[in-house]
Amino acid sequence: MSEGTALLLPGRNYPPSAPLLHFARQAVEQHGWTARPLPWASDATTPSEAAADAWVRRHVEEVVADGGEPALVVAKSLGTRAAPYAAERGLPAIWLTPLLVVPAVAEAIAANPARQLLVGGLADELWDPAVAARLAEGGCDVLEVPDADHGMLTGDAVRSAEVQYAVAETTDLFLRSLG
Numbered sequence: 486m487s488e489g490t491a492l493l494l495p496g497r498n499y500p501p502s503a504p505l506l507h508f509a510r511q512a513v514e515q516h517g518w519t520a521r522p523l524p525w526a527s528d529a530t531t532p533s534e535a536a537a538d539a540w541v542r543r544h545v546e547e548v549v550a551d552g553g554e555p556a557l558v559v560a561k562s563l564g565t566r567a568a569p570y571a572a573e574r575g576l577p578a579i580w581l582t583p584l585l586v587v588p589a590v591a592e593a594i595a596a597n598p599a600r601q602l603l604v605g606g607l608a609d610e611l612w613d614p615a616v617a618a619r620l621a622e623g624g625c626d627v628l629e630v631p632d633a634d635h636g637m638l639t640g641d642a643v644r645s646a647e648v649q650y651a652v653a654e655t656t657d658l659f660l661r662s663l664g
Contacts, residue, residue: 490520
């Protein structure tokens with residue numbers, strides 16, 4: 486029996502096949518969800534910063550109109566601009582390196598009544614630890630890695646693999662808690 490559809494939203498230069506989303510997809514599928522990756526192009530068609538929110542919403546609404554409402558959102562970076570969409574529908578979400586420095590993203594995460602997991606690193610300039618702490622106080626699960634950058638990498642191959650493992654393990658535990 487399917488738990489529903491998990492919409493997987495990539496980053497600007499981070500496709501659904503990249504490690505964080507690859508392992509997230511594997512985890513959602515192993516927990517009975519149907520994964521539906523939305524692979525947008527990482528080229529001149531990706532939006533400017535000013536147009537990003539509307540661009541992401543348009544892509545999400547197009548894929549939803551074609552295949553039905555998701556029951557879970559998993560998003561990386563640019564894809565986390567779908568937080569208002571998830572909040573409006575009360576959808577649980579996994580936000581991989583969310584753009585916590587973008588007020589609309591942080592506010593939408595805070596407004597969402599559903600369970601949410603935030604994953605980020607202190608070496609990521611788009612991760613705001615104070616915002617993450619407030620969101621954790623508001624009920625979000627948070628995995629914060631001291632030495633990880635926006636790709637959840639550290640510059641050391643072994644340590645980076647350990648971080649990817651920690652993210653996959655945390656994702657798995659979060660999905661178990663939804664069931």
